[in-house]
Amino acid sequence: xxxLLCLLHGFSVSLQPQNLFYCFLGVLMGTLVGVLPGxxxxxxxxxxxxxxxxxxxxxxxxxxxxxxxxAMYGGSTTSILLNIPGxxxxxxxxxxxYQMARQGRGGPALGMAAFxxxxxxxxxxxxxxxxxxxxxxxxxxxxxxxxxTLMIMGLTVVTYLARKSMAKALIMTAxxxxxxxxxxxxxxxxxxxxxxxxxxxDGLGLAPVIMGLFGISEVLENVGVFVKKEIFEGKIKxxxxxxxxxxxxxxxxxxxxxxxxxxxxxPGVGTVVPQFLTYTLEKRLSRHPTKFGTGMIEGxxxxxxxxxxxxxxxxxxxxxxxxxxxxxxxxxLGALMIFGxxxxxxLISSSPDLFWGVIASMYIGNVMLLVLNLPLIPVWVRVLKIxxxxxxxxxxLFCLIGAYSLNNNITxxxxxxxxxxxxxxxxxxxxxxxPFVLAFVLGPMIETxxxxxxxxxxxxxxxxxxxxxxxxxxxxxxxxxxxxxxxxKRIGAGLASDE
Amino acid sequence: xxxLDRFSGLFWVILSLVxxxxxxxxxxxxxxxxxxxxxxxxxxxxxxxxAMLLLVxxxxxxxxxxxxxxxxxxxxxxxxxxxxxILLYALALEKAGFMISTFLLIFLLLxxxxxxxWFVATFVGIAASLGTYAMFELWLHVRLPRGILGF
Numbered sequence: 001x002x003x004l005l006c007l008l009h010g011f012s013v014s015l016q017p018q019n020l021f022y023c024f025l026g027v028l029m030g031t032l033v034g035v036l037p038g039x040x041x042x043x044x045x046x047x048x049x050x051x052x053x054x055x056x057x058x059x060x061x062x063x064x065x066x067x068x069x070x071a072m073y074g075g076s077t078t079s080i081l082l083n084i085p086g087x088x089x090x091x092x093x094x095x096x097x098y099q100m101a102r103q104g105r106g107g108p109a110l111g112m113a114a115f116x117x118x119x120x121x122x123x124x125x126x127x128x129x130x131x132x133x134x135x136x137x138x139x140x141x142x143x144x145x146x147x148x149t150l151m152i153m154g155l156t157v158v159t160y161l162a163r164k165s166m167a168k169a170l171i172m173t174a175x176x177x178x179x180x181x182x183x184x185x186x187x188x189x190x191x192x193x194x195x196x197x198x199x200x201x202d203g204l205g206l207a208p209v210i211m212g213l214f215g216i217s218e219v220l221e222n223v224g225v226f227v228k229k230e231i232f233e234g235k236i237k238x239x240x241x242x243x244x245x246x247x248x249x250x251x252x253x254x255x256x257x258x259x260x261x262x263x264x265x266x267p268g269v270g271t272v273v274p275q276f277l278t279y280t281l282e283k284r285l286s287r288h289p290t291k292f293g294t295g296m297i298e299g300x301x302x303x304x305x306x307x308x309x310x311x312x313x314x315x316x317x318x319x320x321x322x323x324x325x326x327x328x329x330x331x332x333l334g335a336l337m338i339f340g341x342x343x344x345x346x347l348i349s350s351s352p353d354l355f356w357g358v359i360a361s362m363y364i365g366n367v368m369l370l371v372l373n374l375p376l377i378p379v380w381v382r383v384l385k386i387x388x389x390x391x392x393x394x395x396x397l398f399c400l401i402g403a404y405s406l407n408n409n410i411t412x413x414x415x416x417x418x419x420x421x422x423x424x425x426x427x428x429x430x431x432x433x434x435p436f437v438l439a440f441v442l443g444p445m446i447e448t449x450x451x452x453x454x455x456x457x458x459x460x461x462x463x464x465x466x467x468x469x470x471x472x473x474x475x476x477x478x479x480x481x482x483x484x485x486x487x488x489k490r491i492g493a494g495l496a497s498d499e
Numbered sequence: 500x501x502x503l504d505r506f507s508g509l510f511w512v513i514l515s516l517v518x519x520x521x522x523x524x525x526x527x528x529x530x531x532x533x534x535x536x537x538x539x540x541x542x543x544x545x546x547x548x549x550a551m552l553l554l555v556x557x558x559x560x561x562x563x564x565x566x567x568x569x570x571x572x573x574x575x576x577x578x579x580x581x582x583x584x585i586l587l588y589a590l591a592l593e594k595a596g597f598m599i600s601t602f603l604l605i606f607l608l609l610x611x612x613x614x615x616x617w618f619v620a621t622f623v624g625i626a627a628s629l630g631t632y633a634m635f636e637l638w639l640h641v642r643l644p645r646g647i648l649g650f
Contacts, residue, residue: 051639165504167556171511171549178518178542185535192525192535216585223612224578389613393605394627396581400588400604401631405641413589421582428573429507430500447538459531 007129010356014364019062019357022055026063027365030070031373035078035380039395040088041071042437043215045331046207047398049338050405057339058354062361064335068328069121069311069362072271073369076113076304077380080106089271089307092279096292096299103295108241112249112297113304114373115241120257120305121366124312127261128319128359132348136320139345144456145463148449149473150323151442153480154267158326158438160480161273164430172426176436179204180443187451199411206334208403208412209440210327212419213426213433215399219392220424245297252282252302260306264313268438270326271310275303312362319347319355323442327434330441501557508554515547580611596646597636601628 013019033044045064052060075090080097093113100109142150155173162169182193183203194200241249259281260274282302283292292299317323322343324330336343341351348355403416423433457463465471519540527541528534588604595603606624609615615623635641 050641051635054639165553167549167553168507171546171553174542174546174549178539178546181538188535190525190535192539193521220578220581223581224574225572387613389609389615390623392612393608393623396585396608397601397605397627397631400585401635401641401643404592404643405635408642408644410589410593413592414586417582417585417589420585424578424582429503431507443538450538451533454530454533459529461530 003129003133006352006356007360009352010358010360011364013058013353013357014062014361019059019361020364022059022063023066023361023365024368026066027070027073027369028372030067030072031074031077031369031376031380032383033067034071034074034076034090035383036074036391039215039218040328041067042327042331043211043218043399044071045328045335046210047215047402049207049331049335050402052335053338057336057341057351058357060339061332061335061354061358064332065315065358065362066365068332069308069365070369072304072308072311073114073117073373074380075307076117076300077110077377078384080109080113080300081381082384089275089310090304091272092275092303093300095279096294096296099293099295100297100300105295105297108245108297109300110377111374112241112245112301114370116249116253116256116301116305117308118366118370119253120260120309121312121369122363123257124261124264124309125359125363125366128312128315128362131265132316132320132355132359135316136345136348139321142321142345142469143467144449144452145467145470146473147323148446148453149464149470149477150267150321151446151449153473153477154317154323154325155435155439155442156477156480157266157268158270158435160484161269162432162435164432166484168429168431169435172431172433172436173439176439177443177446179209179436180440181447186444186448197411199407199409203444204415204440205403205406205412206331206441207406208416209419210331210437211399211403212416212421213423213437214327216396216416216420217423217427217433219395220420221427222388223392241297248297249301252278252298253305255281255285256302256305257309260309261313263306264310264325265316267317267323267325269310270314270328270434271307274306274310278302278306315358315362318343319358320345322347324438327437330438333441501560504553504557508550508557511546511550512554515543515550518543519547577612581608584608584611592646593644594646596648597643598628598632599646599648601631 014023029044029048030041033039033041044067048064048067052063055063072089075085076093076097079085079090079093080101083094083098085091085094097109097113100106159166159169159173180203182200184190184201185192191201256274256278259278260271263269263274263277264271279292279299279302282298283289286292286296286298288296314325314329317325318329318333322333322345324333333343336347341347341354399416400413403412404410406412426433426436453463454460463470464474522536522539522543525536525539526534527536584604584607588600592600602624604624605627606620609620609623632643636643
């Protein structure tokens with residue numbers, strides 16, 4: 001009953017005209033960045049963060065959250081029409097979606113992607129309402145050892161799921177922790193790796209780092225490669241799937257939703273892995289597995305449901321524990337901290353307007369996306385026809401202005417440039433940026449939790465094993481590191497070879 | 500990829516040594532009383548260890564062709580020049596001002612990325628600098644640098 005009342009309160013907050021407007025703006029921008037290859041929701045949130053500082057925190061987080069799930073809807077459009085995923089979480093949709101478009105069934109593919117996303121999004125919001133407060137109550141038992149081991153578990157899961165080398169992912173994770181700790185020591189105030197620059201006393205800004213790694217480097221990677229994109233030019237008709245399509249997709253959507261949601265909750269998993277796992281599952285369960293990749297509508301419905309459900313799942317550790325599970329939620333965590341909010345178990349009680357308002361706005365946003373997405377498809381197709389030179393120049397410009405406007409400081413722009421370079425070459429050498437970003441955000445929290453734990457235990461590391469919850473987290477982390485030594489094929493590496 | 504792994508492995512080994520030395524100077528402290536350099540030192544050691552594994556792996560594995568073409572299918576001019584423009588933009592922004600720096604940046608990007616005609620690049624450069632000025636300075640009240648010419 002309490003939960004229902006809180007949810008109604010959330011709707012009263014999110015249905016205020018200004019919050020409705022920002023929710024709409026967020027989902028529209030999210031869809032746009034989802035449609036456009038080269039810039040994703042993480043870089044977009046980083047880009048818009050300086051502009052949202054003028055807003056009240058609830059409106060700002062509503063808008064930024066809208067970008068997250070809006071991008072999931074938008075990513076499927078380019079996958080189906082262009083055979084190029086707009087987002088990493090829509091890679092798998094290319095396999096069958098584009099084939100459906102070539103067979104004249106682009107409409108039902110787009111329609112089923114939208115409906116599947118809506119159903120999954122709705123379910124994940126219900127899950128969020130039920131689980132987040134429960135997890136927050138449970139997390140009140142957490143102390144520094146539990147937080148430390150939970151964050152370590154999240155980082156090791158991310159590295160285990162790395163699609164390329166795990167050693168490289170571990171290097172990026174450790175590098176992220178180190179870079180995240182640059183600045184003043186929290187206990188002694190000693191300067192650490194600031195190179196005499198007092199602008200670095202507070203550390204490197206999250207927004208310039210992410211915009212560099214995910215914005216600048218992605219854009220220039222696309223610019224520098226000789227790829228000719230072919231937009232499917234046929235007329236898109238019949239956006240509503242027929243009865244047979246619904247019959248075929250009912251169970252795949254259900255499976256995709258459940259798998260996506262529960263996987264999304266796990267720190268480190270994010271929205272990319274669930275789509276691969278559900279696609280593989282559907283292929284294995286199908287009566288016609290060899291037809292996957294030739295235009296099977298289940299191959300569109302299930303991954304799209306999974307990635308949208310995963311978004312809701314990723315919000316659970318963020319809002320209830322204050323632990324981000326991927327780069328996107330890491331950015332949202334940064335936003336919450338910039339607004340002076342304390343993400344963690346007490347967020348629900350200290351900022352109920354924000355918590356319940358954001359959840360209610362997620363449902364409203366999903367409705368907006370379903371209603372708007374399909375009619376706006378011709379608009380997105382026109383946007384995709386804009387020459388990439390104009391888009392890339394504007395994206396670069398927005399990143400630069402975004403970085404500068406944070407503190408009116410050139411240092412942030414130079415940080416953006418530097419991490420753009422790092423991101424570009426890291427990808428060439430097959431180092432994934434996601435573990436770095438997650439570690440960068442968690443680094444200072446890991447250091448603080450570690451030092452507090454060691455103070456509590458008078459320097460004994462056994463504290464992490466003596467406390468039961470901490471021991472469970474640490475065991476999972478150790479398993480994630482040890483299993484690849486015995487099993488040749490990791491899940492992450494398997495996903496890379498399935499592409 | 501083995502060749503690239505050797506190069507990157509060596510890079511990380513050297514970097515980890517540099518970080519470890521500097522963090523030692525900060526003061527590593529002890530396990531019971533970690534110092535400011537604690538997490539940097541042990542983080543650097545971990546990176547060094549992983550990098551050594553990568554290096555050894557790249558030396559012992561059979562050379563394969565995967566990733567060999569990574570640097571071949573890249574139009575380097577279109578990548579490196581924009582990086583240079585971005586750095587120059589950062590250095591010139593506060594001196595030259597937002598409008599001039601932005602116009603030059605967009606102009607140069609369009610000429611480099613897709614060799615747009617002078618007229619088109621000029622027009623888009625002016626439109627972009629005016630449009631973003633209106634959006635950020637006038638609508639969002641973000642203070643943009645004026646530069647020596649006052650705008």
